[in-house]
Amino acid sequence: MAYQPKSYRKFLVGTVSAAVVASAIVPAASAASFSDVTKETVKDHYQNIATASEKGYIKGYGDGTFKPYNTITRGQVVKILARTLGDDVDTSKTENFSDVPSNYSDKELVEASLKVRAAGVFTGNGGKLLPDQNITRQQMAKVLVNGLGLEALVDSDDTSRVKDIDKAYSEYREDIQTLSKLGVTDVETFNPETNLTRAQFASFIVRAYDVKESRTAKPSVQDVTAVNGKVTVEFNKAPETAPTANDFTITKSVNAGTATSVAPTDFKYDASSKTATFSVEKVEAATAKQTVSYSVAYKETDAKSGSFTIDALPAASILSVGAAGNEVTVIFNSPVDTATAQNVINYTYDRDRNDSTNVPVHPTNAEVNPKAVGPYEAGQVVTLTFDGTDNNGKNILVPNEKGSLNIQNIKSNKGTIIASKTVNVNPVAAGVEPSVTGTLTNGAQTSEEVSANAGTEVKLNVKAKGINSDIISARYRIQRPDNTFTNWTDLNAEDGTFDETSETAVGSIDTTGFAGGEYKVFVQTVDSSGKTNGDGEQVATLEITKKDIVAPAVTTSEATYKSVDRAVEVKGLAKDAESDIKNVQYRVLKYNSSTNAYSTSTEWTNATAVDGSFNEKSENYEFVTPKLDNSASYLLQVRSEDSAGNTSDAQAVKVGNLISTGGTSAANTFTTPSSSGDSKVDSLAVDKVESITNKQDLKLTGTAKDSAGITKVEYAVYREADEEGRYEVKVQDFGQTGVTPNDGSFNSNEENFTINYKLPSVDGNYLVVVRANDGYGNVVTDETAKVTLDTKVPAVSVARADKETDATDGIPNNTFVLTFDEQVTEDTAENVKNYVVKQQGQVVESEATEVELDDSTGKKVILSFASAPKAEQTINIASVQDLAGNAIKATSVNVPK
CATH class of the missing domain: 2.60.40.10 (Immunoglobulins)
Structure with missing residues (x-):
């Protein structure tokens, strides 16, 4: 398939990306499963690595690592993008890149390269993919913009924040600005020519898909928050026209039961927050716990649900009993049945519980209070009146005489029987209303009058005192500057329980949304005799000011x-x-x-x-x-x-x-140090390494010394960029990953350390630079290791010696010249047993008679056999190694004519 225009690419990627985002590929791993990925090590990339991994975009390594700060190659990016394209890309007419042919050893890369080429995401460089080359940030910008059709998503008012765009090649500038306009990148310094790390690419691809999904999705319900009596809906994006209540379908279910339609009222839409609110009928508490769920759909889009839980009504019980004057006040935890609660036979009072000669009596009257008493609803408070004297001729309620009240056969207004209970009673003189005082605290301010900025949490401290009777509850509400009141809010007993005549109650006032002005704090308390301080007393004043009173x-x-x-x-x-x-x-x-x-x-x-x-x-x-x-x-x-x-x-x-x-x-x-003028680290010695290797694992050891103490050892890695010995490609910036102090920590004057580093999977010449810091910030640097990584097996060609030397006679026809494409080792190259002559798979000569390595090049081997091998025979070469230790695989070459 030839290179496709942008319109085709937008269509192709648009049709497959939605399915990929929704279902993706079977998750490979989560971020937490990678041993080298934590919120501390990768910081801002952690969640994006998790998302990219869970969606199957990017995978880890076989050893359980992710290697977030390794550079990412073009081949790796091709594989990642191919996974996001899914299986719908037609590659039947697409040509292979010349350096990734159909017989290429990495089969996944072969298939992936065909997909991205068919989709027009990668067009190659002169027909080559160059899979082992690192991809730069500017190249990545073009790949993402092309692959996801992002240029079509930019709005006219989107702006780019990138300030170093002039450092990018001209063909990449528009793509970089597209990423910035869409928020895929939010930096001002983009560093277009810098290589991209695996962590950075994970963030780029996740953010790119998020932008594509959000800008192409229809307006729909993104989140539903439900509380009793109110449902709030948040949109994923603002509808073009303001929605109305009729645009929504709302259903309610209780405990996952049958869903019923809901007719909401008081609909409001806030365009700035993209939220709509509805008022719905409240659900009353019942004898069983209820989970209430509201499902909301906007027009033809999918519904979302939100729920809340209503706890079961507590078992009906007696909260408190208090006596004052000739009255006993009984407070229940919920409204009671009037008929049983006003039946005086259900209450029996013993004037002196320690005197066995007393005959308990019933009250002369029992009355359920039809109005609320403080925080207690109508029907929760019952007043018992005791007139006259007992069988001993004494007043029934006598202050400070310890009596008891038996309560039985009372029902709640729901019809359940309230458990019988005998309560000790200590009558007091005729009741007097309890009193309250209070203070507010905001930062260093603690007074009856404090000021605060809106949004500040202000502490409330209340002293409640009963006159002989115990305080059993306290609550507060606020009078706004327009003289309206907030709802009551319960205060907590500082010691955990309201059960004494003097109590400290505490709470906090959230001033979020408060306008400027004076707010009055009213507190209401109730004692055990049922007395309250009316509708509450003003205890403090809170001034919400627009003046800045918060320190920097x-x-x-x-x-x-x-x-x-x-x-x-x-x-x-x-x-x-x-x-x-x-x-x-x-x-x-x-x-x-x-x-x-x-x-x-x-x-x-x-x-x-x-x-x-x-x-x-x-x-x-x-x-x-x-x-x-x-x-x-x-x-x-x-x-x-x-x-x-x-x-x-x-x-x-x-x-x-x-x-x-x-x-x-x-x-x-x-x-401070004991001596001045310390401006250097005393010494840094690292075992020098100058070698050629086919192993990526590199190990260095060394010692750093300083009288002020060694605090840190770091290293950076560079790769040679050209043939002139310039190490211009930064593979890893200075860091401590892989540095181990032999004694466990850097905290002494002499530190032996070990550095373990895995070279990238790209052959080339590498330079490792080590540096040490002392306790005063001085640094010493040592260019420690120059390593050539060579993982490629040598290739070989063969010619007759006379052809090689252009001679026509004098050279026997049993002598050949083997030419390797890189230097080989003398011991393996001159081993006669590494050369065998075969004909039709059968050994004709089991070894060479004479072998000599050309010392001037290290690449040419002069090889002789006892007889003169013929054209229909082959020379088999095995076990010859290059300087890095890569051994040539068993290779057969035809005997040249």
Whole structure:
């Protein structure tokens, strides 16, 4: 199949990609299954590696690794893209790339290369695929844009953030900008000529498919959130015209039962958040737990579901009993049946539970309160009245006399029997309403009147006190600036249970969405005698202000001790959500062993804004401290002030390259070196390696020494880019992966270490550079290993000696010249047993009589046999090795004429 126009490629990929994204290929592995992939090692790529792996786009290695920072080759990318294309690509008329013929050893690559060529994703270079070459970021951009038809998805208002586009080749620039406009890449510096790593490609392909799916999908319900009485729907993308309630189909099911249609009310659509909300009829709690599910579909698209759970009604029971004056108050946990609750026979009171001569009596009246009492609904509170005296002629309810009340045969309003119970009662004098006081806390503010920015969580602390009766509940609500009220919110007993006359209740107020103005906090409490403080008392006032009252956040990104200057150089960032940064300051405190404390040696001093002035909400800062004393312990602090006058707390700075801690347990203190002028690492010795190998596993050992302590050993790997010895291709940047200190950690003055590295599967000349760091940030570098990786088996051709030398006589016709395409080893090349003459598979001569390797080239072997092999015979060559140890496979060459 010839190269196809873009219109064809868009059609082809568009028809197969949706199916791939939906069902994909059987997952190869998850990110967590790769031994070298964690959230710490790959950071922003972790989830994308997981997604790409689960969808079958990209696979790991046989040893369980993913090798996220290995460069990715064109051949590997071809395989990945072929997997996403599925099985619907017609390759019957597609020609093979010349370097990936049909008999190529990697059969998966053969099939994959045909697919991507048929789809127009890879067109090759002069008819070649070049599968072993690394793919650059700019080449990847073209492959993704071509393969997924991404250029057609760009909207007119999409903009590119890439600022180094001029560094890309002209044929790739439009594709790079397409990726940026669509958000597949969000960097300003794209580095178009840099090689791509496997982790980066996983992120690119996942984000590209996400963009394609989101920009080509129909508007549909993406998520449904259901609470009792309300359903919220989130769209995957905004519909072109605002939806109406009639565009939706809603059904409800309870405990996975039969779905019934729902007629919603109060429909609202918010275009900015792409959400629609409906009011639905509330589901009442029942005797069994209920899972309520709402299924919502928009027009003809698939439905999505959201659910919530309603706990079963608690078994009806008695919450509390209190007595005051001539009344006993019984509070149930749910409304009761009026007939049984108002039957005085169901209540029996013993005035003195310790006096056996008493005859228990029934109340003269029992009344169910038809109104709510504090947080308790109508029908939950029953008041019993006891008039007169008992059989001993004494008042029935006597303050401080310990009585008991038996309650039985009461039903809930649902008809269930409430368990009988005898409750101890301690009557008190006629009831008085409980009292409450309260304070709010926001940061350093704790008062009855505090201010806060909207979105801040403010703590509420309430003191509730009953007059003789125990406090049994407390709750709060807020009066808004427009005099409307929020719903009541329960407070929690600080000690866990409301059961004392004096209780501390705690809670928090979420001010998200609060407009500016004054908010009044009202608290209502109830005691065991059923007394409440009315509809609640105002205990505090919260002022929501648009004024910035939040201090900036100040962080340190780098703090390094400069041994020559005996000073600390610091770089960091100050940010504020509301106001511009006004300044950043630092101070230095020195440890005094006599007082066992740090005292200021340098007062608060202004740092420098990196861009010249502090006048933005986000500012990078830097400073260098004054010269510090040797062998002294210090505490370095920074703070920031915004233009609204808010100053952050002093933050201790950790000086990363000083090993010692300070003179006390204060966090991030440090001790300066005992001597100044340390500006180098004492020594770094690594066993030199200069070899040719066919093994990818490379092992280096070495020793680093420094009086300040070795803190780190790193290495980088480069590949030779040309024949002039320039190692210009960076295979791996400096890092510690594979570096092992022999004693377990880098923390001493002398460290022996081992480096294990696996060379890429690309033949060539490699350079490994090792460097070591000491405790003061000094670095020494050693160009350690120059290794040639050669995994290719040598090839050979044969000619008669007279033809090779252009001679016409004087050379016997039993002598031949074997020419290898690379140098071979003398011992294997001159082994006469490695050369056999056969005719029709039968051995004619079992070995050569004389073999000589041409020392000048190392590639030519002069070979003689006892007889003169004939044209119908073959010379069989085996076990000849190149300098890397690759042995030629058993090879037969026809005897030349």
